[in-house]
Amino acid sequence: MFEIETERLLLRKLLPKDKNDLFEILSDEQTCLDDGGFHAFQAQDEAFYALFAQMQSQRRYAIELKDTHKLIGLIHLQDEERAVPAYELGFVLNPKFRRKGYAFEAISGLIAAWFEQTDVQMFTASHFPHNEASKKLIQKLGFTYEGTERKAMKHAAYGPIDLVCYYKEKEER
Numbered sequence: 001m002f003e004i005e006t007e008r009l010l011l012r013k014l015l016p017k018d019k020n021d022l023f024e025i026l027s028d029e030q031t032c033l034d035d036g037g038f039h040a041f042q043a044q045d046e047a048f049y050a051l052f053a054q055m056q057s058q059r060r061y062a063i064e065l066k067d068t069h070k071l072i073g074l075i076h077l078q079d080e081e082r083a084v085p086a087y088e089l090g091f092v093l094n095p096k097f098r099r100k101g102y103a104f105e106a107i108s109g110l111i112a113a114w115f116e117q118t119d120v121q122m123f124t125a126s127h128f129p130h131n132e133a134s135k136k137l138i139q140k141l142g143f144t145y146e147g148t149e150r151k152a153m154k155h156a157a158y159g160p161i162d163l164v165c166y167y168k169e170k171e172e173r
Contacts, residue, residue, distance in 0.1 A: 001059060002117065006109040009102065011061040011075065018062055019044065019052055021071035025094045026051075034131050035092040037155035063093070063106045072097040075110055084121035087114075103137055111141070115170045122170065126163040128155070135164065143168045 004011040014022075025031060026048070029040040041048045055074070063073035073093035080086040089110075093103050114120050125143055127134035143166035152163040 001061070002113075004061070004109050004113045005066075006105050008066055009106050009109070010064045010066050011106060011110055012064060014052075014056050014060050014062045014071075014074070016056075018071040019049075021094075022052060022055075022074070023048065025073065025092060028095055031092060031095055033155070033157050034128065034134070035090070037128070037153060037157075037161065039156050059087075061106075061110060063102065065097075065102075072102060073106065075106060080122070080124050082122060082124075085119050086122040086124060087120060089123050089125045098133070104140060107137075107141055111168065120170070123168045124165065125168075126152075126165045128158075129162055129164055138166050141168065 001013060003013075023041065023044050026041050032038050032040040041051075059077040061075040061077075062071050063075065064071055073091065076090035077087040078090065080088045089107065091103060091107060111123055114123075123143075124146070125138050125141075126149070127138060129148075146165045146167050149163045149165055151160040153161060155161040
């Protein structure tokens with residue numbers, strides 16, 4: 001992974017110093033239900049530290065404010081099984097920093113950098129049907145609706161739940 005800089009943000013590797021800022025995000029119940037369909041953490045306990053360690057070993061970008069060095073979110077790149085090099089994007093943002101353009105800035109910066117600097121040809125993204133904010137962001141980023149994956153996962157509050165799926169291809173020059 002390589003660092004990516006935008007006007008207000010630095011996208012970088014998740015570091016040990018980020019654990020308190022990450023806990024601030026993952027202790028918010030609605031954020032966790034909307035992001036991954038799981039319940040929020042109540043404490044920085046063994047389960048939280050195990051997840052933090054797992055996240056550090058994955059292809060995740062920490063979204064850091066350049067002016068304060070605070071971690072305000074994460075972007076996760078998961079391998080996507082396609083006929084071309086592709087990644088599935090996942091993202092989560094601290095509720096205190098939403099609706100300020102940070103998620104759009106971070107994700108659009110990441111997509112541009114990865115299309116330019118790697119062989120990736122496509123990104124995919126999805127959201128739960130009730131998550132209108134993610135839907136609007138994904139559409140604003142220029143993703144194309146691909147379909148709905150029925151009963152794609154088990155949600156902590158809703159049980160089996162659908163995923164609304166999108167893709168964005170690298171434009172040929």
